[in-house]
Amino acid sequence: MSKTVIVVGSGNAALCAGIAALEAGASVLMLEKADEALAGGNTKYTAGAMRFAYDGHDDLIPLLRDPNDARLATTDFGSYTTDQFASDLLGFNGGRPLSEEQQKLVYQSGDTLKWLASHGVLFEPIYSRQSFERDGRRVFWGGLTLAAENEGVGLFDMELAAFKRLGGTIRYQAAVTGLMQKDGQIIGVKVGDEEIAADAVVLASGGFEANDAMRVDHFGQNWAKAKVRGTPNNTGDGLTMALAAGAASHGLYDGCHATPMDLHMADYGGLHLPPSERKNYRKICYFLGIMLNAKGERFVDEGENFRNYTYAQFGRAILDQPGQFAWQIFDSKVFDMLYGEYTFHDAHFVEAETLEALMPQLEGVDGIAAAATIDRFNDAVNDAPFDPTILDGKATEGLDLPKSNWAQKIDTGPFRAYPVTGGITFTYGGLKVSDAGAVMAEDGHPMSGLYACGEMVGGVFYEGYPGGSGLTSGAVFGRSAGTNAAVG
Ligand SMILES: Cc1cc2nc3c(=O)[nH]c(=O)nc-3n(C[C@H](O)[C@H](O)[C@H](O)COP(=O)(O)OP(=O)(O)OC[C@H]3O[C@@H](n4cnc5c(N)ncnc54)[C@H](O)[C@@H]3O)c2cc1C
Known part of the structure; x- marks a missing residue:
């Protein structure tokens, strides 16, 4: 019998988890706090740009919405190696070595983009902001070459369409308020008074950037008045629930973009x-x-x-x-x-x-x-x-x-x-997850039935990030959390 998986949130990380879990044979219910217009969280506010390692032109063509674009013949994408990606991340680490999470991001980035394209999530070159003209050719710089068609809203639309095509169900205005736990196992979630059982729960409900009290707790009183650049709904709900259930916190809790x-x-x-x-x-x-x-x-x-x-x-x-x-x-x-x-x-x-x-x-x-x-x-x-x-x-x-x-x-x-x-754009502190995306408990063991991805994963960013890495991180960690929630 197929497993039932609940995914909390409906941004890029949640949708990647949902698609992966469906692909692995689970039946998936996605629960989103916002109404339909604000679903998709911070993901919808982005330019849809995604940073990933690639060897050259031939790696990019299969990812494009229009592989016959006449401009491609005179475009130099160069390459962006895993070493370059790692080095760019290290530049923001304040002397810390590359974390396990960063290694996963770097080494799975290219394959994850191919996987997204296989689900109809397609991209276009960012000619206007990431390339310049030289000797009649368009030359890309900085390692960031592709963005989802129609930016963050387009990314959300394409991922949601893939999720629904595979049979996923989404409920809006369904804020998850608690986790159901029995004999050390997470067995579902609460939406107010309603209890919804599942074999596994994937938390993808974003960071705590929109929670005034949590910002003050972690960054200081001055942050009470900070503007929030994205959604009002990322109030740290998933983090609070997971920590209350015994999860270990991980990463730089006073760090944010x-x-x-x-x-x-x-x-x-x-x-x-x-x-x-x-x-x-x-x-x-x-x-x-x-x-x-x-x-x-x-x-x-x-x-x-x-x-x-x-x-x-x-x-x-x-x-x-x-x-x-x-x-x-x-x-x-x-x-x-x-x-x-x-x-x-x-x-x-x-x-x-x-x-x-x-x-x-x-x-x-x-x-x-x-x-x-x-x-x-x-x-x-x-x-x-x-x-x-x-x-x-x-x-x-x-x-x-x-x-x-x-x-x-x-x-x-x-x-x-x-x-x-x-x-504030988003927060860097979060949960520790295993290589399979399972949330790690304070005692160092994976928590049975609980997974996390996206902004909720700590240890991915420290003192900044190379643009386009947030979405790729959500896709990499979302994909592995969804797959393992379905089969784990
Ligand atoms: C203005 C802006 C521009 C950005 N530009 C880029 C960019 O160009 N490239 C890049 O890589 N990154 C960019 N980022 C960062 C990027 O948005 C994030 O890294 C990424 O979108 C986070 O994805 P996520 O799925 O973890 O969270 P989100 O996309 O924020 O999704 C979280 C979802 O969880 C829902 N939720 C919250 N609490 C609950 C609950 N209790 N129950 C149910 N649902 C809940 C929220 O409503 C939301 O829909 C930008 C961010 C902002 C704000």
Whole structure:
């Protein structure tokens, strides 16, 4: 008789677990807390980009929605080896070695993409953001080449279609509130008063980024006001249930991905916006100007490195400031270089012809101190030429807190200032899972009948992550949890 598997959540990790469990012969019920419109969790907010190891062009063609795209003949995808993927992860590990979870992610990434494609989840090259033109050819850089057709929403739609094709059932507005346990075995879940029995339960209900109290507990009081970039529904429910049932916690519980965001955005991500606008509350051009806190002081080296390497940390730096806000200040020399998110119709900013007129508009800021900070900054700027395409060494000299690159004087009106705060993307702490995806108990043994995947798995990310790894991690761990839940 086939096993019954309950999957909690309906994001990328949950759907991969569901598809794998169905493929392995189980009957699967997926329980999603949100209504149909918000199902799919953070997965729907993404660009659908997935990072994986591949040897070259021939590995990518079978993954594409349109393998006959005429542009492919003049495209160089290069290769992205498992060593490169491992090295990219290590770059964010703060000196830690590659964890078991990271090894699994790296070595199963390529095969997992093929598996997704075999279920009709197909991809397209990310020409606009990950390639540039050279000698008439399109050359990809950075190891990230493919995204699901129609981004995160498309990924969700294709995975849900595969799940349903294989016979899976999904219930919306069915928040799981507890685990049923008997003789040390997980035997089902509770949805309020309702008890639903199953041979195995796969938890794929995301991290705790949208839980105000858990953020404060793990990151500190300053995180109470953090914006949440994605779904309001990832409130750590699965983690809380699993830990209460005896699961071991694992990974960096005070670690998360957090970026500078518009202070006046809604508290959660805007799934109502068209995909092209969904990222526009992010404000990550600070490297072209400076950031000032309520005391009128700078608090980070805005030009420490390319923004890819600082944006996921500077959200936290802003939340550490008094009042948990800052203002990003730019002069007209860089207006044309600011990303579209700064001219987006719902971008909040103030503008003035002179710095004297700008200062009183910086709500919450000591304007006299702010003006003095800008004066000192301008006086400290060296004569190196400005070049935003390289680490240009155009730096301040003699300041306690330097700006190490792209330090142009802020001296040419008009001037603009954007109010920002920190926005959390997802949390890094989670559960320890076995190679089979089973949740490990505090005593070091796998918990019978309980599996976990996606943002719930600890030990995958520490101090940041190479873009596109979150979804791949969900797919790798989801697939193995689903398969083993069905046969284990
Ligand atoms: C704005 C944004 C952009 C991102 N961009 C990228 C990107 O381009 N590439 C990338 O790889 N990663 C990206 N990420 C990270 C990525 O979203 C996550 O790594 C990934 O989607 C997590 O998948 P998941 O299935 O674990 O969680 P989710 O997709 O969040 O799914 C969790 C689901 O569980 C449900 N749930 C919660 N509690 C319960 C409960 N008690 N009962 C039932 N259901 C419950 C939630 O409603 C949700 O549907 C981005 C994240 C955000 C917020």
